[in-house]
Amino acid sequence: MNWLKRALRMTGKKDIEPWRSGLASTENGNNFVTNQVTLADYRDLRLASGSAAIGLSATWACVQLIAGTIASLPLMVYRTDANGIRRVARDHPLYFVLHDSPNYDQTAVDFWEFMAAAIELQGNAYALIERRSDGALNALHPIRPDLVRVRRLDNGGLEYEWTEDGRRVVKSGEQVLHIRGAMGDALSGVSTLSACRSVFEDAIAAETAAGAMFQNGVNPSGILSTSDTVALTKEQREQLEKLLQEKYVGALRNGRPMLLDNGMKWTQLSINPQDAQMLESRKFSGEQICRLFGVPPAMVGFGDKSSNWGTGKEVDVLGFQKFTLRKRLKRIEQALLKQLVPLAERRIQGITIEFNFEGLLRGDTESRYNAYERAIRMGIATRNECRALENLPPIEGGDVVTVQMQDIPLKDAISDSRQAQGVVEE
Numbered sequence: 001m002n003w004l005k006r007a008l009r010m011t012g013k014k015d016i017e018p019w020r021s022g023l024a025s026t027e028n029g030n031n032f033v034t035n036q037v038t039l040a041d042y043r044d045l046r047l048a049s050g051s052a053a054i055g056l057s058a059t060w061a062c063v064q065l066i067a068g069t070i071a072s073l074p075l076m077v078y079r080t081d082a083n084g085i086r087r088v089a090r091d092h093p094l095y096f097v098l099h100d101s102p103n104y105d106q107t108a109v110d111f112w113e114f115m116a117a118a119i120e121l122q123g124n125a126y127a128l129i130e131r132r133s134d135g136a137l138n139a140l141h142p143i144r145p146d147l148v149r150v151r152r153l154d155n156g157g158l159e160y161e162w163t164e165d166g167r168r169v170v171k172s173g174e175q176v177l178h179i180r181g182a183m184g185d186a187l188s189g190v191s192t193l194s195a196c197r198s199v200f201e202d203a204i205a206a207e208t209a210a211g212a213m214f215q216n217g218v219n220p221s222g223i224l225s226t227s228d229t230v231a232l233t234k235e236q237r238e239q240l241e242k243l244l245q246e247k248y249v250g251a252l253r254n255g256r257p258m259l260l261d262n263g264m265k266w267t268q269l270s271i272n273p274q275d276a277q278m279l280e281s282r283k284f285s286g287e288q289i290c291r292l293f294g295v296p297p298a299m300v301g302f303g304d305k306s307s308n309w310g311t312g313k314e315v316d317v318l319g320f321q322k323f324t325l326r327k328r329l330k331r332i333e334q335a336l337l338k339q340l341v342p343l344a345e346r347r348i349q350g351i352t353i354e355f356n357f358e359g360l361l362r363g364d365t366e367s368r369y370n371a372y373e374r375a376i377r378m379g380i381a382t383r384n385e386c387r388a389l390e391n392l393p394p395i396e397g398g399d400v401v402t403v404q405m406q407d408i409p410l411k412d413a414i415s416d417s418r419q420a421q422g423v424v425e426e
Contacts, residue, residue, distance in 0.1 A: 058286035061300035071113035080350030123181035123191035203285035294324040
């Protein structure tokens with residue numbers, strides 16, 4: 001099941017749009033001929049729909065980058081013992097649901113990509129909590145965020161209502177996982193598409209204008225002209241056009257020399273200022289959308305060429321991890337811990353839920369090995385612990401914590417040197 005299409009309301013026919021009490025279709029010409037709905041009204045309706053903003057390349061790229069990166073990080077459950085040592089709680093019921101398979105239909109990557117995309121687009125992510133008879137978490141089922149309505153009850157609790165398969169579903173706050181977006185309250189987070197609607201509408205307007213220009217505009221690559229005293233006949237025009245198409249049109253014929261006579265001249269056309277301004281406007285709209293989502297433009301194909309490679313790319317990636325991903329991951333972690341783990345269990349067993357940020361280093365072998373080397377030298381990890389992260393078997397003697405011998409006080413180094421030279425200190 002394509003959860004993303006369901007969430008974005010993209011399962012219907014693309015040529016059908018709601019209009020007043022009925023539907024308007026671009027395939028039915030009478031809608032426009034009889035002025036039932038004007039072309040301007042139809043375009044305005046498309047601009048107002050949420051799926052139009054999602055169709056922008058910058059919006060789609062930003063959401064895909066954020067949601068896909070979050071979904072690729074392993075979500076771990078840790079338990080801290082009485083000695084303060086924290087270990088992965090693989091035996092905890094939450095571990096399998098959050099790390100491996102939240103429900104029967106989805107993997108962890110599918111589920112968290114949907115949830116992260118829902119937060120970015122709708123400002124909220126919802127999942128129905130399914131528990132076993134003993135109260136342990138059994139599954140999490142995602143809910144379309146655009147269908148959910150939340151209200152505060154008289155007793156102070158929250159109630160969630162939505163429609164599923166034509167029937168009304170009402171659940172209490174204890175039965176629904178609710179991850180709120182930024183700048184919201186207890187009932188709802190703020191949707192980026194709604195809060196910054198004017199930015200997306202401007203971008204859609206620019207895309208619509210560009211599409212109309214390319215559909216209806218005539219943009220020849222050059223002009224073949226004669227002097228003012230020469231007038232071509234109809235047969236000469238047809239013969240000349242046929243010759244140009246046969247000899248010079250197409251990539252395979254590119255670069256052929258052109259022989260002209262009778263005063264004919266070829267004038268190469270460049271992009272006009274209006275078209276150049278249109279391209280700049282679309283580029284600026286894309287950079288604005290990247291700014292709203294906190295994504296460096298170069299990471300989704302926008303920005304200057306100098307920032308797409310080398311040091312500029314590395315700085316963009318680090319900034320994306322620190323200032324864009326970090327706060328989103330923290331929001332999800334705290335929501336899961338607060339709503340899925342009882343307070344008593346948190347205090348007694350020291351249960352915590354965290355994304356493993358080291359998952360981002362899986363594709364960078366050099367960075368991983370450098371990190372392992374530093375951890376071993378500083379005595380933070382053993383060789384076998386680093387080998388386990390690489391799915392390698394342990395080696396004999398690899399569980400010993402080692403440090404560099406030069407990390408000793410200076411006076412001890414001088415004393416050892418004197419003893420090695422046979423100098424007896426009085």
